[in-house]
Amino acid sequence: MANTVIGNTIVIDGEITGDEDLTIRGTVKGRISLSASLIVENSGVVEADIETRHVEVSGNVTGNITANEKVELKSDGRMVGDIKAPRILIADGAVFKGNVDMER
Amino acid sequence: MADQPCIIGRGITIKGNLAGSEQLIIEGAVEGHIALKEHLTIKETGRITADIEVESLLVHGSVSGNIDARDLVSLSAEASVVADIRAPRVVIEDGARFKGRIEMDVDLPPGI
């Protein structure tokens, strides 16, 4: 269960770094660099490059994602950007436009 | 859903602007600018280097920056704050460390 929650009225314009799980329900523009998991919920809007261990997208992401474990686009996720991760899951219904690089 | 305040955990650092209209609890670090239309709590582990505009503020951690609040600003005993505070109500608890200005409305009797 994520500890840090960015609520849906919150707008962050800048850089987020950290070593704990992060759930985004609001808006983040900039950069995200986590050594743990990132969850972008339905209402979340992320315009940022993301570097993390694991990402789960049910909201809107514009930017590149680099994950060292896994990237998941859920059925209501929308993403524009490149994904670089060893494991990728794109659910039916997800909308994605970009490159995928699973090379180890 | 948004009844529970949001928490920015200890392990998170935000550099930039943070704005919102819900209650927020910060346990991590924020550098930049915070503009919140609700109550902000800075926990003991919170480290803020930012100008803060809030509805009301409760500080247990450390803040460096200017504080502008529409209601109460309260510095708890563990707080360490270097700031200019502008608010209608300010509370400094015994033990709080503070350096800066405080601007409240002071009703002075006539003839002073």
Next chain:
Amino acid sequence: MATVKTNPGTEINVTVIGDSVRVQGNLSGDEDLHVLGRVDGRIELQRTLVVAPSGIVKAEVVVKNAVVSGVVVGNIRASESVELTREGRMVGDIFAPRVIIVDGASFRGSVDMGDIENMPVRKPQAERPRPASTPVASTRPTSTVSSTPRPAAAPPAPRPMSSPPRPATQPPPPPVVHTPPPPPPAPAAVEEVEEVEEEEVEVTGGLPTDPPAAKGLPHKAQKARVIVKRR
């Protein structure tokens, strides 16, 4: 000469400036000072200054402790602590290692506790120089301040200040004499200032460790008689 006569057996030295008294000049001494009236000038004490809700101090203040429930215009330098209580109003700068501002106080100025980075985290001390029991204003007859502690989100609008308008508690200012004080004979006595009224105020104190009530009038337990004489 303002002196304090205490009953044998009690050792509390307090000087009280009654609420119709106005002092202009310098006051200094090594005892507690309660101001219920008005002091303009300079106050230097090695003990505690208590400004009662009716008190007005327009002065530079250098003390060990200060508890402000009235009006202070001027800077306060305290070697131990400064507290602004719920009815306290202050415009000026505070220099003290320990500062307490209670909800309801109003303040404009700067606060300097010294080197706060190197200040150890201090546990709030249970004992602080207080005039009497905690809510100083509780028995003031004209106060309409609600005494319930306010939650953070409560009405922000005009704070219920101590409603009695100041003029009500101060009689029309008696003629104030401005003589510069003669040099003090001994450090223990409060320095000479022209007092304008002859007034014998019976002040009863609270607990042994508390100076008499800042409200100015009979409280409990010990008695200290204060005689303010006209020269």
